[in-house]
Amino acid sequence: MFNLSWLERWSWLAFSKIEKGEFCKYCVLFYKSEYAGKSMNSPPISLVIQPFCNWKHAISIFNNHQNNEDRKFSKLKAVEFSKIIDQKQNDIIVQMQGLALRGEHDFGELSLNTPIKNYGNFRSLLRYRIESGDNLFLNHIQNCNKNASYISANVQNDIVSVISEYMQHYICDKIRKEKYFAILADETKYISHVEQFSLCIRYLEKSSNFEKDNTYIIREDFLQFVPVHSTVGSELDNTIISTLTSLGLNLKNA
Numbered sequence: 567m568f569n570l571s572w573l574e575r576w577s578w579l580a581f582s583k584i585e586k587g588e589f590c591k592y593c594v595l596f597y598k599s600e601y602a603g604k605s606m607n608s609p610p611i612s613l614v615i616q617p618f619c620n621w622k623h624a625i626s627i628f629n630n631h632q633n634n635e636d637r638k639f640s641k642l643k644a645v646e647f648s649k650i651i652d653q654k655q656n657d658i659i660v661q662m663q664g665l666a667l668r669g670e671h672d673f674g675e676l677s678l679n680t681p682i683k684n685y686g687n688f689r690s691l692l693r694y695r696i697e698s699g700d701n702l703f704l705n706h707i708q709n710c711n712k713n714a715s716y717i718s719a720n721v722q723n724d725i726v727s728v729i730s731e732y733m734q735h736y737i738c739d740k741i742r743k744e745k746y747f748a749i750l751a752d753e754t755k756y757i758s759h760v761e762q763f764s765l766c767i768r769y770l771e772k773s774s775n776f777e778k779d780n781t782y783i784i785r786e787d788f789l790q791f792v793p794v795h796s797t798v799g800s801e802l803d804n805t806i807i808s809t810l811t812s813l814g815l816n817l818k819n820a
């Protein structure tokens with residue numbers, strides 16, 4: 567049987583309720599899954615791709631994994647990644663202020679001196695943090711592997727989409743809780759000439775003091791932009807229906 571104290575004994579161990587087994591959280595995220603179980607030094611498949619449920623041999627397998635060099639490397643990558651993710655408030659500030667993240671030359675190493683050209687808000691904010699005395703981040707920028715700085719445009723885009731997904735889930739959860747909603751969809755042409763909807767939801771939300779004052783607040787929340795391939799009425803209808811369904815909203819309540 568699975569033993570709860572294992573989670574304390576091996577800090578990399580994580581139990582998945584959904585998969586009903588254990589994983590090495592570092593290797594799941596930072597080990598190339600196709601190499602799992604390939605050699606003496608690679609972590610077993612059942613800690614990376616599949617849930618580990620071999621309770622009988624758990625202790626010896628976990629001990630082996632504890633000393634495994636590849637696991638140590640996965641952990642190192644995770645530590646580096648979490649160091650840099652701590653800096654990502656920059657992304658959030660820039661987006662809350664409605665500013666663009668990227669600049670014209672937004673790639674390569676981060677120069678510690680202010681460049682003559684404008685390299686974008688994101689890079690400026692990173693430099694600003696270093697100048698404000700964030701030595702942890704300075705150390706990362708000076709010593710990280712060239713392919714593991716985690717400030718590239720791809721990483722920025724990944725983080726933006728993670729944040730947007732999180733917010734979308736948060737808003738949709740609220741809508742589901744309040745049940746009834748109205749759809750606001752405005753179609754317009756994006757700068758790249760793609761037709762798109764801005765999809766918003768209008769709904770009533772219980773006030774934070776609802777128990778006492780019994781009042782509701784009218785909310786209008788933006789959910790996402792949806793590319794539209796045809797502007798025929800029925801196509802627009804289908805686009806709205808499929809987008810809302812994929813977000814888990816029940817159209818019977820619209």
Ligand SMILES: [Zn+2]
Binds near residue numbers: 578594613636637
């Ligand atoms: Zn591992």
